[in-house]
Amino acid sequence: MHCPYCELEGPRPMLHAHLAEQHSDKVVVRHDEKTGKLFYRLDCSRCDEYSEREVNPRGRDPTFLQQFEREIRLVAFDLLLYHVEAAHE
Ligand SMILES: [Zn+2]
Numbered sequence: 001m002h003c004p005y006c007e008l009e010g011p012r013p014m015l016h017a018h019l020a021e022q023h024s025d026k027v028v029v030r031h032d033e034k035t036g037k038l039f040y041r042l043d044c045s046r047c048d049e050y051s052e053r054e055v056n057p058r059g060r061d062p063t064f065l066q067q068f069e070r071e072i073r074l075v076a077f078d079l080l081l082y083h084v085e086a087a088h089e
């Protein structure tokens, strides 16, 4: 399958690692001022599909984001690849 953001082509696990390394800036973390909740969002580059999910920090640790940013991105890219595979391959 193809990377949704560049020309790279390869098996899914390889693309997943590639996305996390090269396209990590595509995952946008949003802080909802009203509720104090955190969400991450990842748009598909080929259609209007996107995933937005709530991040569930255990407690209000300010270092939470730095610690879990990588994991959040891995989960987001995982969902994106499933979508790309189903909708665009
Ligand atoms: Zn790429």
Ligand SMILES: [Zn+2]
Pocket (backbone or CB within 6 Å): 044, 045, 046, 047, 048, 049, 083, 084, 087, 088
């Ligand atoms: Zn799409």
